Amino acid sequence: xxxxxxxxxxxxxxxxADETPTVAVLDYGAGNLRSAQRALQxxxxxxxxxxxxxxxxxxxxxxxxxxxxxxxxVRQLRAQGFEPLLGRWAAAGWPVLGICVGMQIxxxxxxxxxxxxxxLLPGVVRRLPDRVSVPHMGxxxxxxxxxxPLVAGVDGAHAYFVHSYAPExxxxxxxxxxxxxxxxxxxxxxxxxxxTQFHPEKSADKGRRVLANFLTGVxxxxxxxxxxx
Amino acid sequence: MSAKPATTLAARVIPCLDVDxxxxxxxxxxxxxxxxxxxxxxxxxxDAEGADELVFLDITASxxxxxxxxxxxxxxxxxxxxxxxxxxxxxxxxxxRALLRAGADKTAFNTAAVARPEVLSQAADALGSQCVVAAVxxxxxxxxxxAAGWEVYTHGGRTATGRDAVAWxxxxxxxxxxxxxxxSMDRDGSKEGFDLHLLRAATGAVSVPVIAxxxxxxxxxMAAGIRxxxxxxxxxASIFHFGELRVAxxxxxxxxxxxxxxxx
Numbered sequence: 001x002x003x004x005x006x007x008x009x010x011x012x013x014x015x016x017a018d019e020t021p022t023v024a025v026l027d028y029g030a031g032n033l034r035s036a037q038r039a040l041q042x043x044x045x046x047x048x049x050x051x052x053x054x055x056x057x058x059x060x061x062x063x064x065x066x067x068x069x070x071x072x073x074v075r076q077l078r079a080q081g082f083e084p085l086l087g088r089w090a091a092a093g094w095p096v097l098g099i100c101v102g103m104q105i106x107x108x109x110x111x112x113x114x115x116x117x118x119x120l121l122p123g124v125v126r127r128l129p130d131r132v133s134v135p136h137m138g139x140x141x142x143x144x145x146x147x148x149p150l151v152a153g154v155d156g157a158h159a160y161f162v163h164s165y166a167p168e169x170x171x172x173x174x175x176x177x178x179x180x181x182x183x184x185x186x187x188x189x190x191x192x193x194x195x196t197q198f199h200p201e202k203s204a205d206k207g208r209r210v211l212a213n214f215l216t217g218v219x220x221x222x223x224x225x226x227x228x229x
Numbered sequence: 230m231s232a233k234p235a236t237t238l239a240a241r242v243i244p245c246l247d248v249d250x251x252x253x254x255x256x257x258x259x260x261x262x263x264x265x266x267x268x269x270x271x272x273x274x275x276d277a278e279g280a281d282e283l284v285f286l287d288i289t290a291s292x293x294x295x296x297x298x299x300x301x302x303x304x305x306x307x308x309x310x311x312x313x314x315x316x317x318x319x320x321x322x323x324x325x326r327a328l329l330r331a332g333a334d335k336t337a338f339n340t341a342a343v344a345r346p347e348v349l350s351q352a353a354d355a356l357g358s359q360c361v362v363a364a365v366x367x368x369x370x371x372x373x374x375x376a377a378g379w380e381v382y383t384h385g386g387r388t389a390t391g392r393d394a395v396a397w398x399x400x401x402x403x404x405x406x407x408x409x410x411x412x413s414m415d416r417d418g419s420k421e422g423f424d425l426h427l428l429r430a431a432t433g434a435v436s437v438p439v440i441a442x443x444x445x446x447x448x449x450x451m452a453a454g455i456r457x458x459x460x461x462x463x464x465x466a467s468i469f470h471f472g473e474l475r476v477a478x479x480x481x482x483x484x485x486x487x488x489x490x491x492x493x
Binding site: 035039133138162179202204205 | 239306356
């Protein structure tokens, strides 16, 4: 692979002969990537795991999965050089999807760890209240609070959550909420950066719907030049 | 009493498959399967039926064949898009990590946790509490009197430990287990219903979710495990496998009892 020629193709231009979007799943050692990869494939994407920012070349979208600890995840993601990649993509309006802790690390910070997040989404991730079982583990209801293509067809549906911290429910970036002791942000979006606190790859048919919605958005992404490097 | 529920979380219905050297044992008789012994095919069927989660209990005795569970988990993750917990023979953080890498979402520690309780904290630190389940097999000290308490057994129920089950469950949670899979050995296979006294004692002792196991014979038993026992999830094996109960029936009964459930 030659660098510059390939570099101009990040992401691939819209209208390629192959209409199937290619999604790069960031592999930074955070949990069960295979499930995310397989679910994206089932929803209609080429999905490949990448361990370095350079490997994102040619991809149409980035997915940031994540299971585990906020601090460990964000430190490892930074150590692998993914932060500038995500920043470029967000600035250029190219699609990014964060999942669970992969969502949380896109926020400004979390009560779980003093390490700052990437700040691509506004606000703080907070610990769920102790008056309910924590971790919040299982299927909970999505309530859509703002129209967004990502949540088409899933208002009122159950999605699978496993987490102890969550974004706050307020703010223009909150697309859907759920409720466990407190209302919290279950789906959020700021520009082209969208994210789910639940695991679409573990949420059966409704999860597939959310991933398919995301891929539809990928297909409709701006066809302008890729992010500046 | 608050008018608003503390959560809108749905109760989970979890079929459990015993897997021996990569094959489902105890046969399965409820659907027209090409291969009733294939855990991967069964997992996909249960996913389609509306199961909220699956548990694989690896009962492989031969150490030569232990790694077959990793292949089974990997193949299952290809076809089932609901959470998968794997227990049986999980002894170390490395064992757990290998299962998670293969595609499991959670791993259950049982005998190893009693022998070395610190393995729970190690696993929780390394992998996160959300993927560490403590599986506890408990038996009444006095069949007639739940006030006498319950004792923890290990090695598939063959070895008494002397430990008090409720105290052990609390210790598991304190050490970082994110969930308790609690089996009543007295009720297991009886179809008389869960040991609700045990469930109430356990769910009163911890804030992490408790999965009720052992004894469910009817959909009403399942609903009672949630509503009266305080469990977050109910697990059963053969009554699902032999078609005596369908996942959808259980959810109907739960909904009728006022328990929130997920509908496809």
